[in-house]
Amino acid sequence: MTSIAKSVLQKHLVEGTFEVGKEIGIKIDHTLTQDATGTMAYLQFEAMKLDHVKTELSVSFVDHNTLQTDFKNPDDHRYLQSVAAKYGIKFSRPGNGICHQVFLERFATPGKTLVGSDSHTPTAGGMGQIAIGVGGLDVAVAMGGGLFYLKTPKILGIKLTGKLPDYVTAKDVILEVLRILTVKGGRGKILEYFGPGIKTLSVPERATITNMGAETGATTSIFPSDEITKEFLKMEGREDHWNEIPEGTEEDYDEIMEINLSELEPMVAKPHSPGNVVKLSELYGLKVDQVSIGSCTNSSLKDLETVATLLKGRKIHPDTVLGISPGSRQVMTQLAKDGALANIISSGARVFESACGPCIGMGFAPKTGAIVVRTYNRNFFGRTGNKSAQAYLVSPEVAVAVAVYGEITDPKKLGAYPKFDFPKKIELDDSMILDPAEDGSKIEIIRGPNIAPLPDFLPLTESFGSVKVVIKVEDDITTDHIMPAGAKILPLRSNLPEISKHVFEQIDPDFAERALKEKPHGGGAIIAGDNYGQGSSREHAALAPMYLGIKFKIAKSFARIHRDNLINSGILPLTFVNPEDFDKLDLGDILTIPNVKQSIRDGIKPIIVHNKTKHLDFKVTYDLSDRDREIIVLGGKLNYASQK
Numbered sequence: 001m002t003s004i005a006k007s008v009l010q011k012h013l014v015e016g017t018f019e020v021g022k023e024i025g026i027k028i029d030h031t032l033t034q035d036a037t038g039t040m041a042y043l044q045f046e047a048m049k050l051d052h053v054k055t056e057l058s059v060s061f062v063d064h065n066t067l068q069t070d071f072k073n074p075d076d077h078r079y080l081q082s083v084a085a086k087y088g089i090k091f092s093r094p095g096n097g098i099c100h101q102v103f104l105e106r107f108a109t110p111g112k113t114l115v116g117s118d119s120h121t122p123t124a125g126g127m128g129q130i131a132i133g134v135g136g137l138d139v140a141v142a143m144g145g146g147l148f149y150l151k152t153p154k155i156l157g158i159k160l161t162g163k164l165p166d167y168v169t170a171k172d173v174i175l176e177v178l179r180i181l182t183v184k185g186g187r188g189k190i191l192e193y194f195g196p197g198i199k200t201l202s203v204p205e206r207a208t209i210t211n212m213g214a215e216t217g218a219t220t221s222i223f224p225s226d227e228i229t230k231e232f233l234k235m236e237g238r239e240d241h242w243n244e245i246p247e248g249t250e251e252d253y254d255e256i257m258e259i260n261l262s263e264l265e266p267m268v269a270k271p272h273s274p275g276n277v278v279k280l281s282e283l284y285g286l287k288v289d290q291v292s293i294g295s296c297t298n299s300s301l302k303d304l305e306t307v308a309t310l311l312k313g314r315k316i317h318p319d320t321v322l323g324i325s326p327g328s329r330q331v332m333t334q335l336a337k338d339g340a341l342a343n344i345i346s347s348g349a350r351v352f353e354s355a356c357g358p359c360i361g362m363g364f365a366p367k368t369g370a371i372v373v374r375t376y377n378r379n380f381f382g383r384t385g386n387k388s389a390q391a392y393l394v395s396p397e398v399a400v401a402v403a404v405y406g407e408i409t410d411p412k413k414l415g416a417y418p419k420f421d422f423p424k425k426i427e428l429d430d431s432m433i434l435d436p437a438e439d440g441s442k443i444e445i446i447r448g449p450n451i452a453p454l455p456d457f458l459p460l461t462e463s464f465g466s467v468k469v470v471i472k473v474e475d476d477i478t479t480d481h482i483m484p485a486g487a488k489i490l491p492l493r494s495n496l497p498e499i500s501k502h503v504f505e506q507i508d509p510d511f512a513e514r515a516l517k518e519k520p521h522g523g524g525a526i527i528a529g530d531n532y533g534q535g536s537s538r539e540h541a542a543l544a545p546m547y548l549g550i551k552f553k554i555a556k557s558f559a560r561i562h563r564d565n566l567i568n569s570g571i572l573p574l575t576f577v578n579p580e581d582f583d584k585l586d587l588g589d590i591l592t593i594p595n596v597k598q599s600i601r602d603g604i605k606p607i608i609v610h611n612k613t614k615h616l617d618f619k620v621t622y623d624l625s626d627r628d629r630e631i632i633v634l635g636g637k638l639n640y641a642s643q644k
């Protein structure tokens, strides 16, 4: 016997051996993108100059930037649609639903591998799929037939026993996992569920758990594929996609933890971290201004049918507002057909389209200082669209109780717990999922003015002759500091020249202009303290500086994902051999590194940097694998993948 994760990974193993911590290269069967990351992923795929994707299945979703307040988002949608048609990618139109919910319903397949340019791609792990959230460039490479490389993770077996009591849900299971593991405890691990308790959980419930497993920092999470999986696939008219993947046993795991479902109670994650979990009862009586139900975590048919039943004949409390976004058009249609939608509407809830919407502060930002309760997976500072709001994460059942009573309260006050049985059959309508053209060569890609061509990724030069320090920053700079997000900047993700104007704008509004000025004269360097580039995996925090002509960054240390993104973008991540040298550098200093290409190609370290302005030398080093060094020499991962 072996763990499910290991057996699926081993079936897809092309390079390396399965040894914890060692790098492996795996073949990818499926890819998904959403629009906010997808535009860049497809620009990168186009740069690979292939006629067709090489994956079994690739799907492009539009669910993030669905608000159309000017030309940018609709232009991006049209671009995505034309790229999909040309290169053999399915296109899920805006309004069809949130990528992970739709993927689970229509595409997820036990035993397959999936990479998606969205951190909640592990949702498909609820179906027994190895599903990993990655950067857009990794998706582009996978679509081009390239391997996905990762460090072999440890497998943490999570044994579920017992059965959830009424009003205790899958959301409470993952909140309990987060309470135990915290937001760091899953790093370098795959969370694999086993034990008798899993038989009590439907596929969407399992998917709620694997979706929010991303918040532990885990590589992914996975459930077995059993009769329950088969039933779900049968309802979706995809029984032929089922194959059995039996659960593992205790000896298959590197670590084990156990959760007795019968002993759980409703939980809540307090502001501003999904790992800040306490028992709901500790917060009874807290007045709430706004409630949101939906997101890729909790917007399945089961979730929303339960919500509708609980809302039936009830009204929303006058001091709170309730917004509901069904996860997919399939869910919305079913709710409409069986009358559940009428119960939701009669309660006074506001119904939004099937999209991410309020999860990223789009269209339902709360009032100043609001207390907000959401069924989502993240409650980071500012995520609601209002930096003064405090967001709490709960199950849909608890959210209904809060909306009805206007405060955090015991959901049992809503009466007997409604039992939901999945219908044997639902109406299947994939008309909002467009198939690619049979002959892609006839399709012309449509680019509006918001789609800027990718710049050239230049190979590493022999030497860095004269590179100016264009910014010096202290410790713990996040990718948000480097490349801010938000409703104004998000639509610029397909436009590197425009989005790069916002790099570091919160710290140093003149940065972009200054860096760009240096671009024709040898480019710029960034000097940073410890843990540079922590936070979100945002690949634009590397791509935009690359566009501005940044050649290398010297830091006391780098956050791992940002370091990887720098390598992928062809920016050399260097670290000080003596951290005190940080203090000897200033904005405007001119640095030279002779024979840098040879040093990197041959793995020579340390490297001597000469500070022309201060007339002194200092040593830097790097932590790059053989493959990383090759990528840097070639000018980034895109050039590397094209060559391979």
Ligand code: F3S
Residues within 6 Å of the ligand: 063, 064, 098, 099, 100, 118, 120, 295, 296, 297, 355, 356, 359, 360, 377
């Ligand atoms: Fe969308 Fe929020 Fe999920 S932005 S993909 S609903 S985490």
